[in-house]
Amino acid sequence: MKKIAVLPGDGIGTEIVAEAVKVLKALDLPLEMECALVGGAAYEAFGHPLPEATLKLAKQADAVLFGAVGDWKYDKLDRPLRPEQAILGLRKNLGLFANFRPAICYEQLVHASSLKPDLVAGLDILIIRELTGDIYFGQPRGRRIATDGHFPGAEEAFDTMRYSRPEIERIAHVAFQAAQKRSKRVTSVDKANVLETFQFWKDVVSEVGLQYPDVALDHMYVDNAAMQLVKEPKRFDVVVTGNMFGDILSDEASMLTGSIGMLPSASLNSAGQGLYEPSHGSAPDIAGKGIANPLATILSAAMMLRFSLNDEASALCIEAAVKKVLDQGLRTADIHSAGTTRVSTLEMGNAVVQAL
Numbered sequence: 409m410k411k412i413a414v415l416p417g418d419g420i421g422t423e424i425v426a427e428a429v430k431v432l433k434a435l436d437l438p439l440e441m442e443c444a445l446v447g448g449a450a451y452e453a454f455g456h457p458l459p460e461a462t463l464k465l466a467k468q469a470d471a472v473l474f475g476a477v478g479d480w481k482y483d484k485l486d487r488p489l490r491p492e493q494a495i496l497g498l499r500k501n502l503g504l505f506a507n508f509r510p511a512i513c514y515e516q517l518v519h520a521s522s523l524k525p526d527l528v529a530g531l532d533i534l535i536i537r538e539l540t541g542d543i544y545f546g547q548p549r550g551r552r553i554a555t556d557g558h559f560p561g562a563e564e565a566f567d568t569m570r571y572s573r574p575e576i577e578r579i580a581h582v583a584f585q586a587a588q589k590r591s592k593r594v595t596s597v598d599k600a601n602v603l604e605t606f607q608f609w610k611d612v613v614s615e616v617g618l619q620y621p622d623v624a625l626d627h628m629y630v631d632n633a634a635m636q637l638v639k640e641p642k643r644f645d646v647v648v649t650g651n652m653f654g655d656i657l658s659d660e661a662s663m664l665t666g667s668i669g670m671l672p673s674a675s676l677n678s679a680g681q682g683l684y685e686p687s688h689g690s691a692p693d694i695a696g697k698g699i700a701n702p703l704a705t706i707l708s709a710a711m712m713l714r715f716s717l718n719d720e721a722s723a724l725c726i727e728a729a730v731k732k733v734l735d736q737g738l739r740t741a742d743i744h745s746a747g748t749t750r751v752s753t754l755e756m757g758n759a760v761v762q763a764l
């Protein structure tokens with residue numbers, strides 16, 4: 409029996425995770441699923457976005473299925489108490505260093521993309537973002553002036569960017585090994601022309617690349633990569649990059665596929681334990697309306713079966729069921745277009761179960 413920690417979180421998190429859980433239950437696998445509060449919901453109940461009991465459950469589980477956290481109403485809270493700190497705390501405590509974000513354009517959704525259909529038809533990119541280093545974990549200066557995250561009257565503020573050799577080496581190995589299972593191409597994205605940290609990144613990735621002679625490696629500056637993603641996205645296969653560039657480029661890539669509501673993600677540690685979540689946030693603007701797209705979360709559950717539970721067959725089953733409901737013309741509001749049938753969050757979940 410495998411144990412799954414189910415952390416729905418805030419906003420649409422509870423609605424979309426309910427549908428993913430429904431799909432997992434329909435597969436009738438030996439899974440024990442246990443729910444806990446996280447984010448704003450946990451702050452309301454326990455005064456902290458990542459309570460001890462939630463963290464303990466996540467650590468003991470084989471995998472974590474996560475919804476989303478956050479709401480504008482928490483913007484005035486001290487930074488450590490804000491809902492988004494829960495996801496950073498989980499990444500840190502579980503040692504999750506590799507974030508996988510596949511951007512796949514389903515043929516049925518080619519017209520939902522903001523790019524021309526011929527640019528995105530057949531698109532299948534895997535962005536691998538390093539999660540534990542970079543400027544997000546540097547030393548911030550300026551925040552000491554005020555605890556609410558703002559610092560009126562200050563003359564400057566800065567954050568330091570750093571990467572260690574082992575951090576770059578382990579993410580590079582992950583990228584090369586992922587490429588070996590795909591088309592054997594890796595693009596490493598950096599800003600080596602301006603930043604010392606990224607010259608170091610480039611050198612270390614190149615060194616690791618020597619151990620994978622079957623994989624072609626190229627390097628690209630992040631500004632060019634941002635441009636190429638909208639100019640000729642299919643030139644990429646596996647893209648590996650640091651924490652901040654990966655954050656930005658993976659959101660950009662998500663829109664190529666039609667909707668952020670379609671994109672799953674996995675964050676893995678070196679033991680294969682992982683946290684699986686949609687690439688989007690808690691969408692407070694549509695929460696409670698029953699219109700959120702649950703497919704990103706359902707596809708995240710498929711990634712969970714593949715990477716942490718070693719059940720490729722069930723993962724493929726879910727992915728095939730998602731394609732089938734799209735073939736049937738069922739669409740939530742975010743991907744709806746003329747000639748298709750608009751369905752609610754719940755109806756989409758039911759349709760995937762039916763297709764299974």
Ligand code: NAD
Pocket residue numbers: 420424475476477478479480492495668669685687688689690691692693694699700701702704742
């Ligand atoms: P968001 O991703 O929540 O929403 C952006 C836009 O996409 C909104 O218009 C929303 O309605 C739409 N959208 C998102 N998911 C959708 C879905 N499944 N179906 C249909 N439409 C969908 O980003 P935001 O509005 O910038 O942030 C909202 C809150 O989420 C903030 O508090 C932010 O900090 C938080 N957030 C959390 C995570 C996380 O939990 N990992 C990630 C990003 C943002």
